[in-house]
Amino acid sequence: MKRKKCFFGLKVDRQVDGDRMNKGVMAKILAEGGNAAAISACMQCGTCSGGCTNIDRMDLSPRKLILMLQRGDWETVLKSNTLWLCSSCYICTSRCPRGVRPSDVIEAAKAIAIAEGIENDATRFHNIFVDLVQKRGILFEPELMQRYGGLKAMVEQAPLGIQLVLKGKLSPLPESVKNPAQFHDALEKHKRTRTHNPDLS
Amino acid sequence: MTTEYAYYPGCSLHTSAKEFDISTRVVLDALGVHLHEIEDWSCCGGSVAAGLSHDVGMALAARNVVLAQQQKRDLLASCSGCYNKSAKAAQALDDPQEGPKIAATLSDMGLSVGEESVRVRNVVDVLWNDIDIASKITNPLHGLRVASYYGCLLTRPQDITGWDSPVHPVSLDRLTEICGATPVDFRSKAKCCGGPILVSQKKVAFELTKNILDEARERRADCIVLACPLCANNLELRQADIEEAYQETYNMPVLYITELVGLAMGLSPRKLGLYKHVVSPKPVVEKIKQGAKLV
Numbered sequence: 001m002k003r004k005k006c007f008f009g010l011k012v013d014r015q016v017d018g019d020r021m022n023k024g025v026m027a028k029i030l031a032e033g034g035n036a037a038a039i040s041a042c043m044q045c046g047t048c049s050g051g052c053t054n055i056d057r058m059d060l061s062p063r064k065l066i067l068m069l070q071r072g073d074w075e076t077v078l079k080s081n082t083l084w085l086c087s088s089c090y091i092c093t094s095r096c097p098r099g100v101r102p103s104d105v106i107e108a109a110k111a112i113a114i115a116e117g118i119e120n121d122a123t124r125f126h127n128i129f130v131d132l133v134q135k136r137g138i139l140f141e142p143e144l145m146q147r148y149g150g151l152k153a154m155v156e157q158a159p160l161g162i163q164l165v166l167k168g169k170l171s172p173l174p175e176s177v178k179n180p181a182q183f184h185d186a187l188e189k190h191k192r193t194r195t196h197n198p199d200l201s
Numbered sequence: 202m203t204t205e206y207a208y209y210p211g212c213s214l215h216t217s218a219k220e221f222d223i224s225t226r227v228v229l230d231a232l233g234v235h236l237h238e239i240e241d242w243s244c245c246g247g248s249v250a251a252g253l254s255h256d257v258g259m260a261l262a263a264r265n266v267v268l269a270q271q272q273k274r275d276l277l278a279s280c281s282g283c284y285n286k287s288a289k290a291a292q293a294l295d296d297p298q299e300g301p302k303i304a305a306t307l308s309d310m311g312l313s314v315g316e317e318s319v320r321v322r323n324v325v326d327v328l329w330n331d332i333d334i335a336s337k338i339t340n341p342l343h344g345l346r347v348a349s350y351y352g353c354l355l356t357r358p359q360d361i362t363g364w365d366s367p368v369h370p371v372s373l374d375r376l377t378e379i380c381g382a383t384p385v386d387f388r389s390k391a392k393c394c395g396g397p398i399l400v401s402q403k404k405v406a407f408e409l410t411k412n413i414l415d416e417a418r419e420r421r422a423d424c425i426v427l428a429c430p431l432c433a434n435n436l437e438l439r440q441a442d443i444e445e446a447y448q449e450t451y452n453m454p455v456l457y458i459t460e461l462v463g464l465a466m467g468l469s470p471r472k473l474g475l476y477k478h479v480v481s482p483k484p485v486v487e488k489i490k491q492g493a494k495l496v
Contacts (some may be wrong), residue, residue: 032255051368053393057405085402087409088248089393090357094367101358110252122401126253133250133261137243139212148400160438160479167477169219178241179311186309190256190302 022072029069033108041098042066048092048102054085062092062102069105083110084122124148134187137177142170204331206277206322207269208236209287211430212244213280217438218430220474224459225279225324227472231463232332236277239268245286247431248354248397259299260306262290263314267307270315279324279459281429285354288321288361325355325428325458326364329372334379340467341381343492345485347461348387348422349373350413352394352432367391373426373458380465385420389413396431399439407443410435414443414451424454424485426461433457437480454482464489 026039042063049061060068060080068076077083083106092102114123128147133139142161145153154161164170177183214222229236242265244250251258266287269276276291278284293299295318304314328334351370359367368391374384394413395406413436417425425436437455444450455478463473464486475482 053395053409054405085398085405087353087393087395087398087406088252089353091353091368091391091393093358103358107252108255111254114253120401122398125401126249129249130246130253130257133244133246134257138215139244141212141216144400160441163479164217164438167219167479169217169477171216175215177243183243183310186306187257187260189309190260190306191254 022074025069025072025074028074028112029105029108032111033104038098038100039066039069039105042070042100043098045097047095047097048100051091051095053087053089053091058082058085062086062106065109066100066102066105069109077109078113078116078118082106083113084120086110134184136174136180137183138175140174143174204233205235205237205274206327207272207274207319208238209242209245209265209269209276209278209283210238211242211278211280211283213282213430213434218280218433218457220460220477221279221428221430221433221457223472223474223477224457224463227468227474228459228463228466229324229327231466231468232328232334232337234327234332237272237274239265239272239276242268245283245290247282247286256302256306258286259290259293259303260310262286263294263303264307264310264312266291266294266319266321267312267314269319269321270317273317273319275320275322277322277324277327279428279457280431281323281352281355282431284321284323285357285361291318291321292361294318323355323362323428325372325376326362328458328462329376330364334376334462334466338380338465340465340489340493342461342465342489343381343495345382345488345492346385346421346423347377347382348385348417348420348425349377349390350387350417350425350427350432350436351391352396352427352429353391355428356391373428376458376462377426380461382461382465385417385422387416387420387422389416394432394435396429396435399435406435407439407446410439411443411447411449414440414449414453417453418451422453423488424456424482426456426458428458437478440480452480452484454478454480454485456482456485 046063049063060082065082086106088103090103210222246258246261250261356362356365356370357367365372377384395409399406433455460473470486
């Protein structure tokens with residue numbers, strides 16, 4: 001895109017063109033993120049990006065990510081590594097002068113991306129984590145490491161694991177809620193109650 | 202004065218952060234606060250679950266809040282993550298849109314949401330705002346230089362926490378001062394350690410954690426004090442890995458705030474669970490002994 005200057009020196013990449021806004025994508029984020037998504041209130045000041053922990057590693061800054069969502073450019077958001085580099089530290093959300101809550105927007109975008117079948121290390125971790133929590137209600141970390149990293153991770157983590165066992169901080173047996181089956185089924189039933197319609201974008 | 206709370210330890214406090222659990226119980230008991238552990242509590246979902254499904258994340262966290270409601274007591278969590286997610290869920294339960302959705306999931310688990318909402322508190326908030334701990338300090342930690350590390354979820358976002366500044370928090374520094382120690386000027390205090398992305402983006406998390414350790418060392422801190430097991434996981438349990446990856450030596454003890462307060466109250470390190478740390482807190486204990494001699 002040719003970079004055009006407009007009034008007051010605002011660059012065209014900070015503009016939101018009303019005609020190009022796609023309400024569908026915003027509606028999707030709103031449906032997933034609950035109250036989180038005040039996306040349309042964003043005025044592109046960039047305070048979120050200015051404070052972001054991992055901004056220098058992201059290919060799409062939080063400010064741009066919100067802009068893409070305003071424009072309805074879901075593809076760009078989906079392809080970016082921003083979703084998986086965000087460490088949910090809430091600095092952006094604390095600083096945003098418009099109440100956009102970028103952390104929560106990114107969280108919602110993550111969930112939609114995973115539901116649409118995006119696969120990478122982070123999505124694999126999310127899936128395994130939630131799977132294990134659903135299974136027993138209480139996380140058993142050795143199992144998480146084993147499922148995520150296989151034997152290699154287990155061997156790598158062994159020295160730390162042994163230390164933790166010796167200090168009485170790692171039980172060999174997992175804890176569980178009293179009724180794991182009911183716990184599991186309730187979460188499973190409500191996991192995907194929202195319909196993520198890919199046509200919306 | 203006795204105060205009672207429904208105590209929610211969370212997954213970490215039963216495993217890798219056992220000393221946080223032990224010291225919370227011991228210190229609050231000594232201060233006349235009674236904890237009733239929530240029966241049949243479950244994982245709050247952390248920063249991960251809601252990234253897969255908002256509904257699952259909310260239901261997980263709300264379950265413990267509803268169990269606290271049944272106890273008719275405010276919920277107290279030590280872990281910053283559990284505290285933050287529970288507080289978020291408690292807010293959502295009162296929300297006319299979100300509340301019914303969460304209630305539906307919980308009713309499938311056989312739980313009904315109560316009428317009376319409860320407050321969700323963190324142990325730092327309680328120690329700082331509710332209790333006069335100054336009068337209980339019998340063993341002031343003179344000469345101990347402490348880097349207070351708040352991390353993210355203890356104070357952010359402010360509409361969920363609301364008792365300390367989200368970007369320039371002071372509670373841990375003030376508590377450190379009350380304990381007689383010297384808080385160092387620590388610029389990394391509210392920066393992220395990369396905890397939630399440790400597993401999938403290890404390199405990035407290590408780099409972020411290294412920055413924090415670097416600054417603590419630069420400021421000649423004797424230890425880092427915090428209130429988050431996930432931060433401790435990075436700063437303490439992975440310290441050896443980071444030392445290896447970057448060819449550095451830190452030997453930086455990492456203590457939970459409850460342990461520091463306990464030491465200043467004259468409780469024994471053994472009773473506070475200090476011996477459970479992976480990075481030995483011995484230099485801290487030695488320095489406290491020395492400081493006591495000087496006065």
